[in-house]
């Protein structure tokens with residue numbers, strides 16, 4: 001733990017005594033190496049193997065624009081050497097897999113549409129963890145945006161959310177969903193912005209005057225034996241973006257950058273990220289939100 005972190009967080013102790021600390025340091029060194037290797041492998045894999053295919057020649061220009069914004073390779077036929085490809089139709093951008101149903105971002109209908117109308121409002125666990133009470137609407141950086149579901153829920157509760165996503169494939173899908181939603185649910189999409197960038201780098205560079213009230217992290221869940229139970233979408237995520245092994249480092253940076261709190265979403269059976277003990281937890285059925293409070297100066 002850096003001195004900067006020690007001064008800023010309300011409960012800076014990590015779990016365990018001396019032996020636990022030594023074991024943790026050895027594990028962290030190994031994890032840092034694995035995280036770097038995984039990151040390099042992921043970048044190489046994504047850049048080389050997930051191409052973008054327009055459904056018709058009339059969509060070629062739009063496909064070129066997406067490919068250039070997110071540094072994706074283009075193709076004009078279904079790839080033979082990759083199970084995945086992005087498919088641009090007149091309606092939307094989809095992630096296709098040879099054997100699975102396409103994945104795309106849909107903020108307007110489906111689960112998120114339902115949740116917008118019938119969700120738990122400010123009483124749901126995510127809202128409580130972020131600190132949405134007494135009319136407060138903090139600014140949030142969602143540093144692991146993924147397909148933007150959690151960010152969308154917070155934006156629909158009036159928070160201004162900056163979404164950071166480093167995977168070019170996921171960021172392209174999210175950008176597409178956001179653009180489509182802008183025509184129908186503008187009051188919510190006005191609260192959302194997307195930056196395709198690595199959050200560790202982005203957060204390290206912000207000035208203290210730009211610090212968001214809350215930094216929210218939902219890295220990939222750790223592996224578990226019962227992996228057959230992992231939802232299809234999450235299995236695909238894992239194949240594309242990897243295991244987010246560098247998430248403990250992201251938490252350390254977030255703890256030095258947030259103005260009020262850092263919130264980490266975890267499965268309820270998992271230990272806290274990086275073994276940093278949270279100030280408190282908000283639990284829902286299968287999920288736990290670990291909340292780290294920042295000392296105000």
Ligand SMILES: C[S@@+](CC[C@H](N)C(=O)[O-])C[C@H]1O[C@@H](n2cnc3c(N)ncnc32)[C@H](O)[C@@H]1O
Nearest residue numbers: 144145146147148149150165166198199218241
């Ligand atoms: C489990 S998903 C997040 C799901 C998201 N909360 C939702 O509601 O859809 C984790 C995402 O975080 C992204 N990610 C992990 N570490 C990141 C980092 N350092 N910077 C930006 N994105 C990151 C991964 O690429 C992945 O898309």
